Amino acid sequence: AKQLVSAGGVAIDMPAGPTEVAIICDTDTDPAFVAADTLSQAEHGPDSDVLVVVIVEAENATHSPRYTDRLQTAVGEQLGELPRADIARQALAHARIVVVADAESALEISDAYAPEHLIIQARRAEWLAEQVQHAGSVFIGPWTPESLGDYASGTNHTLPTAGAARAYAGVSLDSFVRKITFQTATPDGLAALGPHVATMARAEKLDGHAAAVERRLAALENAGAARTGFVRRTTNETDIVVHVDLDGSGRGDCRTGLGFFDHMLDQIARHSGIDLSVICDGDLEVDEHHTIEDTALAIGEALRRAVGDKKGIERYGFTAPMDEAQARVALDLSGRAWLEWDVEFDREHIGDVPTEMFRHFFHSLSDAAAYTLHVSADGENEHHVIEAVFKGFARALGHATSIGSDADRLPSTKGSL
Incomplete structure (x- = not known):
């Protein structure tokens, strides 16, 4: 609906694609929570996207198959309880589970994906959240399901999808604030920047732009520095x-x-x-x-x-x-x-x-x-x-x-x- 409206010339935040979630977890995370978060996204539609990144550190390497098996079992059990199970099942057909050896690798994958929603349920979740570079909205810790953001936690849930989080933020009150930029140059600032500006302006054949700078530079040469204080x-x-x-x-x-x-x-x-x-x-x-x-x-x-x-x-x-x-x-x-x-x-x-x-x-x-x-x-x-x-x-x-x-x-x- 958003895409249809925007095609008619209505200015909105950004084109929104299918919803998506990335979940960073480790072998201590309750698989029932991860399964529930997976399905809460998958039930949106067949094109919903789910990525689970499991951190399995070296000392826990033997637990890797066991954890992913437990996770898939939990998904299967909970799937049977969903009224929209048929829709969720289609989305799960292209969901992925990726196992990595450390948190840094998990963050690298997440940032490359730039998810609309990122859930972090792993040890040091707060620290991991501080390292995130690209995501629409981040949900930190075991008690923060993405559903809270949809309905009650207060963040706006119009978020970038399809990797747009690399360049866009989600809609917030700030999106509706009209901003004006201001600038002022000191004589020293004009002297430092002016010649470069004039060169670039003349390269674009905008001699009037160059002259607006050069006239002031000439005046500076014939006058002492302004003695002002603000x-x-x-x-x-x-x-x-x-x-x-x-x-x-x-x-x-x-x-x-x-x-x-x-x-x-x-x-x-x-x-x-x-x-x-x-x-x-x-x-x-x-x-x-x-x-x-x-x-x-x-x-x-x-x-x-x-x-x-x-x-x-x-x-x-x-x-x-x-x-x-x-x-x-x-x-x-x-x-x-x-x-x-x-x-x-x-x-x-x-x-x-x-x-x-x-x-x-x-x-x-x-x-x-x-x-x-x-x-x-x-x-x-x-x-x-x-x-x-x-x-x-x-x-x-x-x-x-x-x-x-x-x-x-x-x-x-x-x-x-």
Whole structure:
């Protein structure tokens, strides 16, 4: 029926052939179980396929004829009890029993067969199952008949047949998931792959494809490497995406669910000249702590990635006043995390942010970015005080990450930062 439907243009999983089973067993396996599994497949139809692989290790070689005889006797006894015995008997006419000396040989035969159903009833069944390369569905151990999969165990039973398991999986919920692939290339990645892509494109006479790469390669030669950092940080408490561009134009897009915090992050972008995007979905129903801390860690990590090898950077930064408030910020992109904080607040909150979290923000950021940061500030209006701190940090950061007159100079006598 499936083949008739698919012939009319309906998209289904794959052409399905006669049902089939392979059974791997050994001389300790109950032959009554193997016989029952054999017949449960054979009763489907005359074209059902059954393969039994019996592992007979050297020390049990004398048991080989005895076991296969017992198995065939069990099949004969149970066959007489089946209402569909005539159908099963036709299928059994082309069933096979293969005797092998070890488990590896049994797996080799099974993988070559690539059965729709594979039943493993042998010693170390779980280990054997881990080695299987090609099968539609695997039933492990003496208490797992294939019938469970047909009716109740939960796996979908639309499975590949006729060796199709070498290339196809069975239908599952995943089969109905629409997938989209995403890719992004760094300048180094484009430089590495681009020439090969252009060569292949021109070999196919697709010059437009080649040009789309070559124009970018030419632009790379005339521009320095992009100084950007992307971080996705996901925990049980927050899901944060941060992107920074050290050579941006001061654009900020910060959405954390905390209005005043977003305002402060926008100050960092605007006054540093760095593009900063922050999207955070945090557990604000608990409190603000996780959102602020994890945002700081993600920004710090993104800055660390963006600055790269630090060649040519100014390294240090200072500043800044705001009305009656004054903030003094000293920053060193030293590679050593340290924070000195001398800012006091009388208010418990500024906007929707607890004032105790401002120090924690800068502490977490300096840890993640590996910056040495000294901050002190004072003033009458505490809103102005903390805003001066963020603006001062922004100005210091913008200067410290900027490229100086010698782009190849590492600003350290140690030779590393």
